[in-house]
Amino acid sequence: MSDPQVKYTQEEINEIIKRALSEQAVNERVLSHAELVEIAAEAGIEREALDRATAELAQARSQELSRRDESREIAAERTVQLKRFGASAVTFAVLNGFLYFIATRFTGGTWYVWPLLASGTLLAMQLRHVIFPYDKILQRRRRDEKRCERERRRAARAAWKQKLFEGGSAVTQGAKEFETVVQSGVAALLKIVTRKLEEHVERAEKRRDRGPRV
Secondary structure (H helix, E strand, C coil), rough: CCCCCCCCCCHHHHHHHHHHHHHHHHCCCCCCHHHHHHHHHCCCCHHHHHHHHHHHHHHHHHHHHHHHHHHHHHHHHHHHHEEEEHHHHHHHHHHHHHHHHHHHHHHHHCCCCCHHHHHHHHHHHHHHHHHCCCHHHHHHHHHHHHHHHHHHHHHCCCCCCHHHHHHHHHHHHHHHHHHHHHHHHHHHHHHHHHHHHCCCCCHHHHHHHHHHCC
């Protein structure tokens, strides 16, 4: 059992905390951020220092994941380029062997050297992509970026057309509503005029029925 009177320096406290956290991580596999903050506070570690350490750890993890992803991408691209190089090498061997056979068997010339050099140059360029596949990755990324940019512009144009169509529909709807209101107002005015005329005719008939006064 530890002596309660024993005192520890800050370095010893940090080391004890590290070992305790390691042991707890082995037993529990996970440790929440709140528990980490609580343990650090009990150990006398400032919250700002803990936040900086957490941010640095997150950044280191992100960089490590990025490196792993890039390594996997390079390995996958190298595998693709290696398969292409193998197929091209087989084609190179068969084609140039056939041309050599034709040249030595029937024509007796050395013209087969020129297609050999040309195809050999192309094969060497493919071999360069196998050794340095990052160029192909950059080309694919540029193509992806261009495709994303085209899709973004297409979506922006579609949204603009939709907005313009909705605006035109709103104007048309407003014009229809205004026309309806005008028609309603005209109809109401005609009713009033008709009623006034009927009242005027009715009064005139009543005066005519009463006849002139003697």
